[in-house]
Amino acid sequence: MTAPVMRPYLTATARFASGGDTPRDFLERCLATIDEREAEIGAFVALNVAGARDAADRATERWRAGRQLSPIDGMPVGVKDIIETADMPTQMGSPLYDGWRSGRDAASVAALRAAGAVVLGKTVTTEFAATEPRGTRNPWDPARTPGGSSSGSAAAVACGMVAAALGTQVIGSIVRPASYCGCVGYKPSLGGLNRGGSHDNFSQSCHGVLAATSAEAWTVAREIAARAGGDPGWLGVMGPATPLPRRPRTLALLETEGWPRRSDAAGRALDAAIARLSDAGIAIMSRGNDATLGAVEASLADAMALSRAINNWEARWPLNAYRERDEAMLSRGMMERLVAAEAMTQADYAALLRRRFETRALWAGLAASCDAVVTLSAPGAAPLGLHSTGDPGFAVAASLLGVPAVSLPLLRAEGLPLGLQIIGFEQRDADLFGAIAGIEALLV
Amino acid sequence: MTAPVMRPYLTATARFASGGDTPRDFLERCLATIDEREAEIGAFVALNVAGARDAADRATERWRAGRQLSPIDGMPVGVKDIIETADMPTQMGSPLYDGWRSGRDAASVAALRAAGAVVLGKTVTTEFAATEPRGTRNPWDPARTPGGSSSGSAAAVACGMVAAALGTQVIGSIVRPASYCGCVGYKPSLGGLNRGGSHDNFSQSCHGVLAATSAEAWTVAREIAARAGGDPGWLGVMGPATPLPRRPRTLALLETEGWPRRSDAAGRALDAAIARLSDAGIAIMSRGNDATLGAVEASLADAMALSRAINNWEARWPLNAYRERDEAMLSRGMMERLVAAEAMTQADYAALLRRRFETRALWAGLAASCDAVVTLSAPGAAPLGLHSTGDPGFAVAASLLGVPAVSLPLLRAEGLPLGLQIIGFEQRDADLFGAIAGIEALLV
Numbered sequence: 001m002t003a004p005v006m007r008p009y010l011t012a013t014a015r016f017a018s019g020g021d022t023p024r025d026f027l028e029r030c031l032a033t034i035d036e037r038e039a040e041i042g043a044f045v046a047l048n049v050a051g052a053r054d055a056a057d058r059a060t061e062r063w064r065a066g067r068q069l070s071p072i073d074g075m076p077v078g079v080k081d082i083i084e085t086a087d088m089p090t091q092m093g094s095p096l097y098d099g100w101r102s103g104r105d106a107a108s109v110a111a112l113r114a115a116g117a118v119v120l121g122k123t124v125t126t127e128f129a130a131t132e133p134r135g136t137r138n139p140w141d142p143a144r145t146p147g148g149s150s151s152g153s154a155a156a157v158a159c160g161m162v163a164a165a166l167g168t169q170v171i172g173s174i175v176r177p178a179s180y181c182g183c184v185g186y187k188p189s190l191g192g193l194n195r196g197g198s199h200d201n202f203s204q205s206c207h208g209v210l211a212a213t214s215a216e217a218w219t220v221a222r223e224i225a226a227r228a229g230g231d232p233g234w235l236g237v238m239g240p241a242t243p244l245p246r247r248p249r250t251l252a253l254l255e256t257e258g259w260p261r262r263s264d265a266a267g268r269a270l271d272a273a274i275a276r277l278s279d280a281g282i283a284i285m286s287r288g289n290d291a292t293l294g295a296v297e298a299s300l301a302d303a304m305a306l307s308r309a310i311n312n313w314e315a316r317w318p319l320n321a322y323r324e325r326d327e328a329m330l331s332r333g334m335m336e337r338l339v340a341a342e343a344m345t346q347a348d349y350a351a352l353l354r355r356r357f358e359t360r361a362l363w364a365g366l367a368a369s370c371d372a373v374v375t376l377s378a379p380g381a382a383p384l385g386l387h388s389t390g391d392p393g394f395a396v397a398a399s400l401l402g403v404p405a406v407s408l409p410l411l412r413a414e415g416l417p418l419g420l421q422i423i424g425f426e427q428r429d430a431d432l433f434g435a436i437a438g439i440e441a442l443l444v
Numbered sequence: 445m446t447a448p449v450m451r452p453y454l455t456a457t458a459r460f461a462s463g464g465d466t467p468r469d470f471l472e473r474c475l476a477t478i479d480e481r482e483a484e485i486g487a488f489v490a491l492n493v494a495g496a497r498d499a500a501d502r503a504t505e506r507w508r509a510g511r512q513l514s515p516i517d518g519m520p521v522g523v524k525d526i527i528e529t530a531d532m533p534t535q536m537g538s539p540l541y542d543g544w545r546s547g548r549d550a551a552s553v554a555a556l557r558a559a560g561a562v563v564l565g566k567t568v569t570t571e572f573a574a575t576e577p578r579g580t581r582n583p584w585d586p587a588r589t590p591g592g593s594s595s596g597s598a599a600a601v602a603c604g605m606v607a608a609a610l611g612t613q614v615i616g617s618i619v620r621p622a623s624y625c626g627c628v629g630y631k632p633s634l635g636g637l638n639r640g641g642s643h644d645n646f647s648q649s650c651h652g653v654l655a656a657t658s659a660e661a662w663t664v665a666r667e668i669a670a671r672a673g674g675d676p677g678w679l680g681v682m683g684p685a686t687p688l689p690r691r692p693r694t695l696a697l698l699e700t701e702g703w704p705r706r707s708d709a710a711g712r713a714l715d716a717a718i719a720r721l722s723d724a725g726i727a728i729m730s731r732g733n734d735a736t737l738g739a740v741e742a743s744l745a746d747a748m749a750l751s752r753a754i755n756n757w758e759a760r761w762p763l764n765a766y767r768e769r770d771e772a773m774l775s776r777g778m779m780e781r782l783v784a785a786e787a788m789t790q791a792d793y794a795a796l797l798r799r800r801f802e803t804r805a806l807w808a809g810l811a812a813s814c815d816a817v818v819t820l821s822a823p824g825a826a827p828l829g830l831h832s833t834g835d836p837g838f839a840v841a842a843s844l845l846g847v848p849a850v851s852l853p854l855l856r857a858e859g860l861p862l863g864l865q866i867i868g869f870e871q872r873d874a875d876l877f878g879a880i881a882g883i884e885a886l887l888v
Contacts, residue, residue: 086765086768086769103769104762104765104766104768104769105765105768106761106765107760107761107762107765110761110764110765110768111761114764194761196645196761196762197761197762197765201640201676202676203676203677205676225790226789226790227760228760229757229758229760229790229793232646232647232649232758233647233797235790235793235794235797236790238790238791238794313673314673314676314677316551316671316672316673317550317551317554317555317638317640317641317672318548318551318640318641320554320558321548321549321550321551321554321641322548324530324548324549324554325530325547325548345670346669346670346673346679346680347682349673349679350679350682353677
């Protein structure tokens with residue numbers, strides 16, 4: 001089969017002033033891909049084509065007049081369906097929210113529209129952004145999962161149905177689907193993008209961006225944060241329009257708890273990338289040659305269990321309210337999570353937060369000895385089957401740590417895409433993108 | 445006129461086992477007061493009398509069988525109308541939410557019900573818990589404001605329509621109405637009670653409790669937090685069922701920016717209370733005799749302006765989404781706030797957060813030299829008129845600082861109630877209640 005092709009936007013805008021291309025034409029190309037592939041992929045739960053065409057026409061006028069609202073004016077975007085939109089329902093992958101409309105845009109959506117972006121549709125999410133899949137297929141192979149929970153966002157970006165999309169991550173919900181679908185996935189530092197009007201309330205939750213290139217992911221996030229800020233009390237993503245590219249002097253190779261489960265092909269692909277970076281003169285730290293990194297790895301050994309336990313307590317509400325409304329509309333996984341939550345106490349949660357705090361402090365200590373951290377985004381290519389959204393063992397570390405992470409579609413395994421994950425330090429997202437530009441210059 | 449009488453619940457429960465009194469009888473007494481006074485006071489926007497009677501009957505059975513769910517099983521409570529309830533609309537004091545139902549209980553409401561509490565009604569809030577009043581009158585004098593934004597909660601508790609009520613505070617919305625209405629108002633430490641399903645998204649916002657006594661305020665908060673936790677990432681209110689009473693050795697007398705606006709009567713009432721505490725052997729620090737406290741006062745001199753500017757940025761959403769829906773349904777104050785927000789940048793917000801951080805650090809330093817901080821809750825008795833909810837100049841400090849504060853109805857001015865405000869240190873709410881018990885033993 002032909003490999004799906006993404007649709008980067010920033011490069012296209014170069015021809016907008018002359019009229020050689022227009023936001024409306026760009027949108028029509030996205031719509032043609034949707035016509036062609038959506039029936040098979042199932043990336044969207046709702047589309048507002050008429051609204052998108054209107055918005056694209058207005059953007060076309062602005063670019064023509066040189067009065068564009070931002071670099072992403074006219075960019076067609078998808079919005080994960082736990083994030084509210086005024087013009088489309090927000091259904092959260094749950095029958096409890098079948099057809100539900102909040103009547104307002106979420107903070108991130110309002111910011112996107114204020115920047116001129118064209119909100120084309122709502123993308124499929126697993127039930128309440130957890131694990132229960134909702135049928136989206138991987139554009140590289142419809143027999144495989146696109147990953148989750150930002151399933152539709154990753155699939156839609158990967159095959160050019162939209163230029164970029166909003167996702168959310170609390171365990172591995174941006175990095176993993178980006179890896180499986182072969183697009184860029186950016187999970188910012190904690191609090192990086194305002195979650196107002198989004199239904200992902202966990203303390204590790206973060207809004208992020210799926211896009212065709214790292215530059216587009218950064219630009220979209222930055223344009224949102226400039227207009228919506230971060231979560232209340234947080235500055236949000238900030239930094240230059242183009243973070244200064246710099247070749248890292250030292251990178252830390254992180255194994256994470258996913259390491260023993262990596263496929264042979266994934267292991268080889270990572271080894272080859274590390275070898276190229278090393279050959280270019282970048283020092284590579286590993287758990288074997290650096291005690292601080294060894295301690296970090298040890299502290300992350302149960303990152304999944306720790307994150308899940310924290311999420312369980314924090315999901316007691318709204319799951320208890322939903323059980324009260326209609327228990328039959330919750331999946332078995334959700335009911336199990338609620339039972340686990342109700343068996344917990346504040347003292348249990350206190351112990352979990354203490355563990356997380358210690359892990360974060362160890363990670364912060366790494367910043368003295370390396371410029372960024374590198375690992376896989378997933379143990380291998382997207383697995384066959386749609387019953388599961390795959391293994392988040394490599395993605396969970398950055399979520400637990402609250403630090404920025406970007407999955408770059410630079411590796412291949414089994415002829416399918418695989419992400420190289422670059423992880424940074426808290427609230428230093430711009431520095432991470434600078435290092436990414438340096439790494440991409442060596443690996444692309 | 446006769447002074448309104450509150451209806452404490454914990455003492456009443458002593459007779460529940462014998463059947464000498466019952467939760468249902470208690471509820472009926474509340475309902476009788478509502479019949480008598482609600483037309484005049486206007487504390488509620490919605491009541492669920494049938495549901496409350498059912499819940500009270502179930503509580504009656506449990507107490508009779510010795511199987512009560514908690515010390516507050518059967519307690520009739522009100523819920524501020526920005527907090528979602530499954531059985532009643534949540535209208536937020538705004539025509540934009542006229543008749544709106546979320547179909548679920550907020551985290552705090554689900555916790556109250558799980559503890560057996562009887563959710564009797566939704567209490568009046570100003571528009572989106574800000575400043576636009578919604579007509580509630582003060583039970584001590586219907587020509588006066590009850591304060592805001594937790595207007596209905598304070599008024600309903602003060603005249604015994606409910607035993608306790610949920611409120612929220614971002615500037616002075618619990619402490620001020622408690623002072624004006626003569627009940628206890630408890631604003632916990634930042635993150636103290638889970639705000640899930642409540643529409644108060646500010647970084648300084650906190651859920652709290654209006655109640656007849658400090659012991660009841662503490663107990664209600666603790667029972668909620670045990671079942672709902674704090675905000676995600678926060679432990680929430682924790683501590684013993686009855687914090688150990690201890691007479692403070694040293695109290696700091698805080699002036700706050702409200703000081704020059706205090707009425708003569710309020711000044712005299714505070715002086716007299718301080719004199720009694722001093723006579724009992726408690727050392728009183730003031731800005732004149734303690735340099736740390738002097739620095740704290742200086743850092744709090746523009747607490748209102750700083751808090752309002754922070755709130756403006758954080759209110760950009762959802763106000764921009766509401767303007768998009770129907771600008772005519774926003775008050776002029778809300779539109780002004782939105783205009784102010786849209787003139788701000790992330791860099792402006794960064795400077796504000798830095799200021800707040802410095803203020804909090806100074807406050808934390810006070811803990812080494814005093815057990816608690818004491819000041820007025822308001823510059824005087826409730827002002828005449830319903831056009832304004834009064835002056836939050838004394839209440840804002842604890843909001844900006846993110847520390848626990850309790851308004852105790854221990855003072856009088858102009859024959860009306862006035863709160864003595866006791867302020868503590870972050871996440872040490874139980875210690876604060878221990879000190880309060882010591883102070884009440886001297887002043888009541």
